């Protein structure tokens with residue numbers, strides 16, 4: 617069974633320990649979803665999510681020679697947005713998504729992006745490897761978002777930026793209820809709609825330097841951390 621709903625009682629507990637979503641998922645299920653989405657991803661999730669991607673690249677402030685890691689690179693939809701003067705490593709665990717990314721970088725002649733098959737929760741890079749570590753639209757689909765962001769922090773150099781672009785559960789109680797109710801279903805199109813931002817930050821023990829709402833409607837959060 618790839619997913620199931622948790623008991624509502626879980627959500628009454630403390631921010632530092634409560635479940636971050638009503639939906640539990642396993643890597644195998646997510647991988648299967650994205651293997652199937654690979655052919656249509658750019659059409660279905662391309663334009664709608666693009667405004668957030670553009671703001672994220674701007675906020676990244678990439679400098680000459682920076683080493684950038686994109687976690688969950690997918691079809692490489694961000695590849696052409698990075699300045700050619702930095703070195704980008706994109707990782708993803710879906711081979712069909714990565715194949716699309718390879719086709720894209722070759723067809724566009726992008727030479728500063730390398731692609732690797734890897735699990736975001738278990739990065740094979742040494743500590744302090746990257747100046748910028750960026751996860752666009754990934755955190756809400758992984759089984760353990762806290763583990764993934766902690767891995768992102770581990771491989772980021774001290775003073776480097778960790779950037780998460782994602783949808784989180786609304787603070788509005790009515791919208792929030794709806795997002796919880798549909799979360800087991802949204803998983804089938806590649807994300808959990810009810811990820812709890814305060815719980816995520818508390819459990820990861822990470823303090824952002826900024827959180828801004830991006831895109832329209834502004835239901836996406838761009839969160840920036842600086843590794844101390």
Ligand SMILES: C[S@@+](CC[C@H](N)C(=O)[O-])C[C@H]1O[C@@H](n2cnc3c(N)ncnc32)[C@H](O)[C@@H]1O
Pocket residue numbers: 643646647650661665669687688689690691692693694707708709710713734735736737751752753754757758759806
């Ligand atoms: C919604 S797509 C985001 C793609 C791209 N970053 C973008 O801006 O559109 C999520 C991607 O994360 C990948 N992914 C999900 N869980 C992963 C994991 N545990 N390790 C590596 N990649 C993962 C999926 O295969 C998919 O390509």
